[in-house]
Amino acid sequence: MKIQLTDNKEIYNYCKPYIIAEIGSNHNGDIELAKAMIDEAIKCGCDCVKFQSWDTNSLISEPEYKANTTYADSKKKHFGSLREMVEKYYLRKDQHYELRDYCIKKGIDFNSTPFSNEEVDLLNDLNVPFYKIASMDINNIPLLKYIAKFNKPIVLSTGMASLGEIENAINTIEKENNFKIILLHCISIYPPLNEQINLNNILMLQNTFTYPVGFSDHSIGFSIPLASIALGACIIEKHFTIDKNLPGWDHEISADPTEMEIIVKESKNISESLGSFKRIISEDEEEKKKKFRRSIILKNNLQKGHIITEEDLVFKRPGTGFIPNEAQYIIGKKLRKNLASEHILKKEDFD
CATH class of the missing domain: 3.20.20.70 (Aldolase class I)
Structure with missing residues (x-):
């Protein structure tokens, strides 16, 4: 509401x-x-x-005034009686x-x-x-x-x-x-x-x-x-x-x-x-992904025609290539050209 x-x-x-x-x-x-x-x-x-x-009349009764004629609480710097304080304040x-x-x-x-x-x-x-x-x-x-x-x-x-x-x-x-x-x-x-x-x-x-x-x-x-x-x-x-x-x-x-x-x-x-109860990824975070997430990268130099195996792959920054979760789709693919180690794999690398 x-x-x-x-x-x-x-x-x-x-x-x-x-x-x-x-x-x-x-x-x-x-x-x-x-x-x-x-x-x-x-x-x-x-x-x-x-x-x-x-x-002095709208809040405190006469018996309450009579019950509080002095204050011993010096810490709060009270003075006189309750009536005197109410009258002043x-x-x-x-x-x-x-x-x-x-x-x-x-x-x-x-x-x-x-x-x-x-x-x-x-x-x-x-x-x-x-x-x-x-x-x-x-x-x-x-x-x-x-x-x-x-x-x-x-x-x-x-x-x-x-x-x-x-x-x-x-x-x-x-x-x-x-x-x-x-x-x-x-x-x-x-x-x-x-x-x-x-x-x-x-x-x-x-x-x-x-x-x-x-x-x-x-x-x-x-x-x-x-x-x-x-x-x-x-x-x-x-x-x-x-x-x-x-x-x-x-x-x-x-x-x-x-x-x-x-x-x-x-x-x-x-x-x-x-913020929101919805999960929101901001534009700034989307840009951050490119720098901080990992891509699929070749571990060694490989020749044209090589069939990719799990042992050929490592995962490193930046996050501009295939994501690690996509390794299962890369394994078994044939290279269409010679590629050096540390190469970030792209779609155009495969037949």
Whole structure:
């Protein structure tokens, strides 16, 4: 199945992957830092920058705030309480518009993940080309139904979800007559162990459902997302930062510009190199045959009238004469002229 994700990008398994730089909340509430990250994502060649749309009321409950009044995790440079971090890091409504306009000006797709109906409406007003649903909301049936009614493509992350939950989410969206679904294989661990990633789930999802499948990656580095492309991943979503040492939730597990540039460049190379399921010999390889394959060549000097035997023949480069497989048709033939050793046999050598 093919899904028109944006005006310029059609998505299907094994297509050139659409690369999403997941800035999320890595802007740390700083609009200028957000713009700097957009600029770097553009330099890396990303197709899209994506943020997250939530505020102090739309995602976290009061009991959860009260349970997280301090952070002891200095490695991620957390500060204060959960409420204080959310208050500092959430993207304000006017900042959405400012960043959307900045992306339009710079020529890169803008998007964000909504966490409430109000944020879905905001993104609709911003005319995002598709909706991205976070793994945590794959079982949030009311939100799925609300988003599906806009009839835009839906990119659905599957982290933490059973196969039954994935199927139920798909059925929910389809019941709203929206069949523009793209699944993302995802492991919601930051970062996951290699043995937890299970990239073969990409193939499993392709075989289980009719929709294209991409990969939302939380691993360190670039090898895992690149490997997913060889399995047909049509979208690569990768957390992005300009500095892994910045304070915040996700900088440490994010790709920096050097890593993201490798992902973008090599994803194109891998996608192009996958080619066809048909066995094709290119014109360049056909020419290579002439130099690298072997021909039937005489081992010794032979006289006119000699009847060719197996002992008269050797096989050497170049491949411009009879091929070795044709020796059975050469044996028993009579020479029509004297021939020297190392001669490459031709049709005109025989009666």
